[in-house]
Amino acid sequence: MNDFIEVAEAIKNSRSPVLCGHVMPDGDSLGSLLALGLGLKSMGKEVTMVSSDPIPELYNFLPGVENIHVGNVPTGNYDMLIVVDCSVPERLGDTLLPLVDTVSTVVIIDHHVNESPFGQYNYINSRVAATGELIMDFLDYLKVKLNQDIATNLYTAIVTDSGSFRYENTTPETHQKASRLVECGVSVARLSNLIFGEQPIESLRLLQAALNTLEVCECGKIAWMSMTMEKIQEIGATDQHLEGLINYPRKVKGVELAIMFREMVGGKVKVSFRSKYQVDVNRLARVFGGGGHVRASGCTVEGELSQVQAMVLAEAKKLFRGC
Numbered sequence: 001m002n003d004f005i006e007v008a009e010a011i012k013n014s015r016s017p018v019l020c021g022h023v024m025p026d027g028d029s030l031g032s033l034l035a036l037g038l039g040l041k042s043m044g045k046e047v048t049m050v051s052s053d054p055i056p057e058l059y060n061f062l063p064g065v066e067n068i069h070v071g072n073v074p075t076g077n078y079d080m081l082i083v084v085d086c087s088v089p090e091r092l093g094d095t096l097l098p099l100v101d102t103v104s105t106v107v108i109i110d111h112h113v114n115e116s117p118f119g120q121y122n123y124i125n126s127r128v129a130a131t132g133e134l135i136m137d138f139l140d141y142l143k144v145k146l147n148q149d150i151a152t153n154l155y156t157a158i159v160t161d162s163g164s165f166r167y168e169n170t171t172p173e174t175h176q177k178a179s180r181l182v183e184c185g186v187s188v189a190r191l192s193n194l195i196f197g198e199q200p201i202e203s204l205r206l207l208q209a210a211l212n213t214l215e216v217c218e219c220g221k222i223a224w225m226s227m228t229m230e231k232i233q234e235i236g237a238t239d240q241h242l243e244g245l246i247n248y249p250r251k252v253k254g255v256e257l258a259i260m261f262r263e264m265v266g267g268k269v270k271v272s273f274r275s276k277y278q279v280d281v282n283r284l285a286r287v288f289g290g291g292g293h294v295r296a297s298g299c300t301v302e303g304e305l306s307q308v309q310a311m312v313l314a315e316a317k318k319l320f321r322g323c
Contacts, residue, residue: 004138035135036139050070051070056239057240082109132155133158267303
């Protein structure tokens with residue numbers, strides 16, 4: 001692992017970096033990507049931003065989002081690959097994974113727990129609420145002026161991954177950074193409505209279907225929901241419409257651990273974990289080859305939906321007495 005200044009100096013010395021986040025991009029991944037991209041462009045660098053997966057409609061308002069190349073990597077003489085909000089190569093997606101071998105220098109900036117990231121330069125800090133906080137630190141070091149566009153991207157990154165400042169990863173520093181961004185012209189009311197106040201009808205139809213599958217274990221500590229490929233296709237939904245469903249089983253009074261099972265193509269199931277106070281879901285996800293944060297993590301498991309549910313729930317119940 002590298003220290004902050006070492007990574008910052010490496011970025012400072014780059015000339016033509018290519019930037020990316022992870023598959024199924026969320027607010028932190030996109031906000032961090034765009035903020036860093038716009039900041040490095042202001043320094044005169046030749047910046048290319050790419051995404052393996054389509055940009056969710058929810059985030060089309062982000063300044064600079066139209067400059068992200070989706071599903072392809074333009075031909076270029078890149079001297080550095082900067083990966084934000086991701087430290088596991090498989091999470092780059094098939095489109096971007098070859099860059100790890102073709103670009104001479106790889107830089108990782110992330111806040112997910114990972115003891116062996118894949119870059120030549122790695123800065124991992126799991127104590128912050130969002131990768132956007134780290135990007136803000138790097139832009140400060142690089143003496144990039146935070147204009148309204150950069151600030152809007154950073155605020156989106158922070159507010160989404162902190163659960164609108166409700167999760168326990170929110171610190172005094174998180175609020176201090178948000179305050180600075182508001183001073184840069186971020187419209188809190190507008191962003192709150194765009195991010196949290198409006199949803200496509202497909203998202204609400206999925207929520208309706210998912211709530212019909214809601215179950216709570218006998219001990220009352222674990223709640224889960226599931227979503228089949230058939231139901232997703234019937235509604236005409238895509239990956240972006242599934243975001244946030246995991247929060248609903250977490251809301252059940254008395255529940256400590258929430259789980260969302262989502263059937264995927266190829267005989268796999270995506271499993272998302274959330275906890276409130278006690279359970280380290282990163283450790284739970286690692287049992288199945290996944291990972292993430294102490295209170296939010298996930299994994300992908302091969303098998304039929306019912307089989308994966310039984311296997312994961314059996315492991316989860318070991319965490320609670322009398323379950």
